[in-house]
Amino acid sequence: MATSYAGLLADKLESDGEKQQARMIRERLARAPMAVASAQGAGHGHMLGQMPTDNDSRLNTVDYSQPTLETSEVLLPDAIQNRLLEFIQCVEHHDALQRAGAAMPNRVLIYGPPGTGKTQTARWIAARLKLPLLTVRCDTLVSSLLGQTSRNLRRVFDYAQQLPCVLFLDEFDALAGARGNERDIGELQRVVIALLQNMDALPDSTVLVASTNHEQLLDPAIDRRFPFHIPMPIPDTALREGLWRKLLGSYAPDELDWKELASLSEGATGATIEHVSLDAKRSAVLAGQARAQKLVLLRRLGLTLALAKGERLTTTEQEIRWLRAWAQSHFTFRALAALYDLPLRQVQNLLNEDKGSRDGIQEKAEPGKKKRQPK
Ligand SMILES: Nc1ncnc2c1ncn2[C@@H]1O[C@H](COP(=O)(O)OP(=O)(O)O)[C@@H](O)[C@H]1O
Ligand SMILES: [Mg+2]
Structure with missing residues (x-):
């Protein structure tokens, strides 16, 4: 609770024109140890101040959630899992690293094709750190009103500094696209510059996660500001088998050859496997069966893969x-x-x-x- 009062105090100071003081309090808050984060209600949705909104649409530009480890499990190749754990360690020991002069900003960029688990990984990071997740809705953030985007961005970054949290810029290539895109170049440049300024003003201890399907489109200046880059691959055979086992669970058809299923699903992402598994489960439940039928599952998989290959x-x-x-x-x-x-x-x-x-x-x-x- 103390943390939320401190946040309110910062709000009050800011509205009284004491920007410097407000900023100091927020910086301290962002550094508050994890224990304070949970004690102040990271588990109970206690929010500070008003959620930032877009003036034009009146929609919130961030989503607040509290992922748990049970609902955010993500299967990844060992090397990538280890890299993620390394990031978690750096966040957890940020203060000690800082004292040793070896700290890096708590920022990670997750990139890879759609459906490979980037959003899910951001949820897992928040759950693992026992922090709430503030997901920035980049679609709402990019306002139709010229000039609003930078303002929206500042509100989001200000808001994120009011409480210990993981700030998550999902699909942020929309914001951070290289300067010189088809869209209004002037506006895009302003957004990139605003993003750089906001990132630079963010305390190193604030956890920032960004995800993109198009790493190559990112402005190099933004790319450089992330000390951790984590690629999300299209799953290989072993990972596909793990995903099928996890997602079909007790609904797996009788006498299913897992290895064969894994090899038939070559090219499928985690999202595809989840989609097909849920579909097969639904069919089983509606038919009053305890397990999915193999052919129903394979047919759904085959048709989904056909679609992904552009077969009409x-x-x-x-x-x-x-x-x-x-x-x-x-x-x-x-x-x-x-x-x-x-x-x-x-x-x-x-x-x-x-x-x-x-x-x-x-x-x-x-x-x-x-x-x-x-x-
Ligand atoms: N490697 C994975 N491990 C576990 N679940 C996954 C994985 N990849 C995808 N999924 C599942 O597929 C769905 C879509 O994943 P998501 O994280 O939204 O993908 P992305 O953000 O990369 O497009 C989620 O419900 C997620 O649980
Ligand atoms: Mg996503």
């Missing part, structure tokens, strides 16, 4: 052809007929039309299958 599958025939070509051993004629509720003959004709009769002969060779026509 608009008809049932196209879907069937794609699935068959993608994972023939699972999508037999019979399986496809059952999945799409079609006569077996129709599926056979469709696929034999394209690929000659090789698959058809194999299928017909299985005794007893030819005559039965699933409805």
Whole structure:
């Protein structure tokens, strides 16, 4: 509570024109040990002052949340996990490092393709540090009113200094794009300059996390201000297996070959695996089943990967052809007929039309299958 009164005092001093005093209090607050952060209500959503808003839209420009370790678990390759832990250590021991003259600003840039877990990692960092997460909504921040963006930015940075927190600039390439973009160049330059000024005025101890899908678009001056750069890769086979296991959980289909599933999902991000797993879970729950069905899961995965590859599958025939070509051993004629509720003959004709009769002969060779026509 003491910390929140201190924050209010800083507000009051500022409104009385005592900017210097207010700033000193806020700097001290930002340095307050983690224990104070939790004691003052990091776990109870106690906020200081008013949330910053955009004058134009009246929307809040930041989101306040309190992620927990349970809800923000993120699976990453060892080397990257270690790098993140190194960052956490530097934050936790910032004061000692500073006394030794070896401190770095508590800033990390997380970059990588969409869906690889950048936002989730920012949540994990906050949870791990037991600090609230202030996520900057860069879409709202970039105001339609010329000149407002820099003001919005200053409000956000001022606000973040009122309480111990992790300030998270999500997808911040919108703000920090290299000078000389298609958009109004003058405005963009002003935003980049404002961002640099705000970052430079931020105490080194304030934890700043930024994420971007386009690292190459960042202004080099901004890039340099982050001592930690953490790449988020598209998951490899081992990581994909871990993600499937975690996300399907007890809904995993019977007799699922995890290694095969991992290899079939080549190119999938964590977001894709989560999306497909949730879909398969939903189907199971709606069908009153305790586990997902393997073919339902594989079909969803196949169609999602097709979409990601830019395949436009608009008809049932196209879907069937794609699935068959993608994972023939699972999508037999019979399986496809059952999945799409079609006569077996129709599926056979469709696929034999394209690929000659090789698959058809194999299928017909299985005794007893030819005559039965699933409805
Ligand atoms: N490596 C990962 N480990 C755990 N979950 C992940 C991973 N990558 C993605 N996800 C899940 O996918 C969803 C989207 O991830 P997100 O962090 O929003 O991706 P990004 O910010 O990189 O676009 C989240 O719900 C997250 O839990
Ligand atoms: Mg994100």
